[in-house]
Amino acid sequence: MTAEAPARIHRLAATLANQIAAGEVVERPASILKELLENSLDAGARRITVRLEGGGLDLLQVEDDGVGILPDDLPLALERHATSKLHSVQDLHAIATLGFRGEALPAIASVARLDILSKALGCNQAARLQVAGGVAVINEAAARGPGTTVRITELFFNVPARRKFLRAAPAELARNQKVLRQAALAHFSVAFHLYQGPRGLLQFPAATDAQGRAERVGGVLGEEFLRHAVYFELEDQGLRLSGWLGLPTYNRARGDEQYFFVNQRPVRDPVITHAVRAAYADVLYKERHPLFVLYLNLAPELVDVNVHPAKAEVRFRDARLVHDFLFRSLQRVIAEQRPGTVISTTPLPSQPAPPTPANLPLPLRAPAVEEGQGDYWERLVAPAKTLGPMTAPVADDAMPDQPVLGYALAQIHERFILAQNAAGIVLVDQHAAHERILYEKMKKSIQQNDIQQFIVPEYIHVSPAQMAQFEHAEIMLRKAGLEISVAGPSSLAVHAAPLGMNSESYGQTIARLLAEEGAWARGDEDELLASLACRAAVKVNRKLSLGEMNALLRQLEATPRAGQCNHGRPTVIELSLGDLDRFFLRGR
Incomplete structure (x- = not known):
């Protein structure tokens, strides 16, 4: 050839x-x-x-x-x-x-x-x-x-x-x-x-003021989005992030209503995508997608837009700086956000700040609890026992610094807490709220290596399937602050657990966890902590006293990301006096 x-x-x-x-x-x-x-x-x-x-x-x-x-x-x-x-x-x-x-x-x-x-x-x-x-x-x-x-x-x-x-x-x-x-x-x-x-x-039409800009956003994503979003402005280290961030409870099956702009250029970038998903990780179902309109502004020399002819991709000079700034900013907004509020421009700390009371425009003055409510009561309200006495709501004029979630009036079907605050009434899902409280406490306990060691281990009788699940997940359980060892062919010994767990029985909770192969078995230690919190939280059909309900409200107010449980469901629904007047056609 x-x-x-x-x-x-x-x-x-x-x-x-x-x-x-x-x-x-x-x-x-x-x-x-x-x-x-x-x-x-x-x-x-x-x-x-x-x-x-x-x-x-x-x-x-x-x-x-x-x-x-x-x-x-x-x-x-x-x-x-x-x-x-x-x-x-x-x-x-x-x-x-x-x-x-x-x-x-x-x-x-x-x-x-x-x-x-x-x-x-x-x-x-x-x-x-x-x-x-x-x-x-x-x-x-x-x-x-x-x-x-x-x-x-x-x-x-x-x-x-x-x-x-x-x-x-x-x-x-x-x-x-x-x-x-x-x-x-x-x-x-x-x-x-x-x-x-x-x-x-x-x-x-041209939007030249804040109201006009909000109207344009509402014209694109709908007025319902504005009612379930918060506007914010944050900046740090030469980076500025602003825009409208949707509540985790207002989400979609597809990520088609997510708008991210870098120096006014719509972009798709894995750094941005990962930071957003990580910020929503604890408050959103994994198969659901948040809605947002976000603007990142930085010096032109810090971002390379000459990546692809379509100009929809960018490359950041310091991708880690951008990722961490986005994650910390969005995580902070999610932790503090309430519909219709504005988080104004403030520098971010170089390190994540300790959790601050979520959604609190007014200072807290939470009531203390009554003694003698039983073992479960002692565990549930232990962190609130230093607060002043209160077992029933008081008049607004006697409580100028009334807590945001107000004071409990009643329990509805042993499932929801009905409370009155200065603006109207509040409904709280007792299980979802307690689940978020426990989860945040356990995460903080792990981060601070604040693990409680048991003088006498708590023993668990387990089935062969539960033992196999333990052997598969032992490393993850240890990362989540649970020190567990094999005590026999069909038993485990619990030696330590996170301080915030507050379970009726560590053994019972862990046994229930090992009996199921939930999402935690395919995830990480955060998934495991979320599952533990769900199983340890107060259940539906659990009757609570007014003191117990008020203590739960106070703890919820001091918990970051308190608006949603670990699965993305809302924990609190508020109805203002204006809402109630409209229901009854008052003023017409």
Whole structure:
């Protein structure tokens, strides 16, 4: 066999090179819309109008009132790597604009018919350029006000194989709407309008104040999201995080309502994803997803956006710093958040601060408990025994610093605690609340290595299946503060346990745990502690006295992340006097 002659190296034709680039930049109408919106925003537009036909397959037009393009620069704008946004290598290391690669317009023009009409500020004449498949067909003077209009028709007319991979018009329209919503959330000062044919689909007026910004967020994610979210601003070490964070109890089966912006750029990044999931780990079911709109701002030189042509990925110079800042900030907000509250800008401590009372706009003055309520009572309220005497609610004027959760009135069906506070009434799920209290206590005990050693071990009789489960999970049990040894063929000895466990019987709780192969067996020590807390917490159908209920409320107020149990269910529901008045149609 004879070797074939080597192929000669040659330069690709400009049209072919642009079509190759289009494979990375121009995936569908929504990706075109993203690139055109970025150009308009970089041009300083304050009003952007998008017009579609056929979901963008037949027509995609973007009009803006930005600075425009000079007539002599218009043909250059359609050449690869021609841009007004970068001038030197130093600029590449601190990119402050949304676009910078100089590839979008030539890539789009190579696979569609493109018409650009632009008038630059200070020019007397607008210019128009028409391109079909990468070839200019018209370049002429025209009339227009300051700004630019880009009109895209017949997408992929010259590469029909690419068009076959597009979805139907309604699906492509939905993708375009999502891109516009992202832009609207990132740029509050800009007005956005979206039309499908003559019909207006989305309209976002410019938002110049806090109320306008909240209304825009509500317009994108719904007013229900705003009612179940908290706005916050936190900064530390040159990083600033702000936005709306949804309550863990307000979640979805899919993560499609999560918006994260880095310097106003929507991004996907594993560092960010991991930090968010870790912050919600203790308060959200694993198969559920939180809702949020978050903004991270940092110096441009600390983040590299030149990772992929689509510009949806970033690389942080110090990923660990960013991850830890995001995790600590979000964990703090989740621990303190209440719907409708604002957590204002404050520096974060360099190390995580000790847990602070959650959700407490007023100082606590919790009642003490009565003696003689039995062994269970002694264990449940031990931490609250230094507080002042109280067994029933008092008048608001006699208690100016009334606790946030108020004072217990009654127990409902031996399941819920009914309390009265200054604002109205409070319903507390006694099991979910106690579960959160125990879990946080045990975690703190583990972190501080505050383990109680038993003088006499507590022995557990176990089945062969339970023994096998113990042998499988022995290391995890030790990490969770449980020192257990094998005492015989069918018995275990418990030598130590976390201080916060507060169980009726350590042995009974651990035996129940080993009898089930729950999520903890596939997770980590936090999963195990959550399972222990669930099994050790006060159960439904357990009758509590007023003193017991009040002690539980006081402990809940001093517990971080108290709004949800370890499985993401709410622990507390509050109804204001206004809510109660509306139920009974008072004032009508």
